[in-house]
Amino acid sequence: MPEQIAGVSFLVWLACVYALGLVAVGWGFDILAKRTSQRMVAARTFGFTYHQESDAWLCPEDQWLWATAFDSDNRVMRYRAKPSVCNTCPIKDSCTVSANGRELTREVDEWPYSESGRFHRGLAVAVSLLGVVILIGAAIVWHSPLELLVEGAAAVVCLSLTYPLAVKLMRSPANFENDPKHIHASTADESVNVKMDRFAAKWGGVSNERKRRTEQTRKQMIAEATLPVRTSALDPDRPAWSGTGTSVKRLHKTTNEVLQEQNLAEVEAAEKLAEQMAKK
Secondary structure (H helix, E strand, O other), X not given: OOOEEOOEEHHHHHHHHHHHHHHHHHHHHHHHHHHHHHHHHHHHOOOOEEEOOOOXXXXXXXXXXXXXXXEOOOOEEEEEEOHHXXXXXXXXXXXXXXXXXXXXXXXXXXXXXXHHHHHHHHHHHHHHHHHHHHHHHHHHHOOOHHHHHHHHHHHHHHHHHHHHXXXXXXXXXXXXXXXXXXXXXXXXXXXXXXXXXXXXXXXOOOOHHHHHHHHHHHHHHHHHOOOOOOOOOOOOOOOOOOOOOOOOXXXXXXXXXXXXXXXXXXXXXXXXXXXXXXXX
């Protein structure tokens, strides 16, 4: 192995390559962190559709989750469905354990201005700057004019590639001017039940006692819910899910309503077939 290449020590060339490799690792780490964050958001809001013009989420059962608070500490908007809707929903068991309505969050700051984004971007910048530190150490050991020129050029390249990563950290989301003004900021006086719901949604740890109380609350809400005028012909005594009530005309049909309409259509078809057979 030659000791010098083009009049420059082989170890100097190796240090330059290693420094550029660290910059590439920093960029790769940032890209992977961004994609992971996007996948987590997609998994957390799966089945829900965000409508920017209304600043609300639409759930799979065609019910709305409206903005309730802006969390200035975590820089997220919090959306929650009405408890009267969630607690009488036929698919509540697969959606949420909360008796206060399903909650979703939306980060108001794009990557990397979110809390996790700044953390991972800071790690990426630190890894990239390690390359510059290695070049400085190489310059102390190998400091001929030609070697210093190569090391300086490599350091400039590393800093130029690191600058796009570091410039995003120079702004603080706390000083942004586009904070939501139409929603009140969340405070430390929030309901204890709401905080328990958020903990359960994040960590999945829900005690049996809490599940039992949630189920009791749901049954009570179903018993007190106003029933719609239309009932199933197959079982007239079976209550149908009314959601927010029948006084307000909804733009969408729920799953239970669609099933009832299918049952009614089947009964009508069977009655017509019976009449035709009787005439024959």
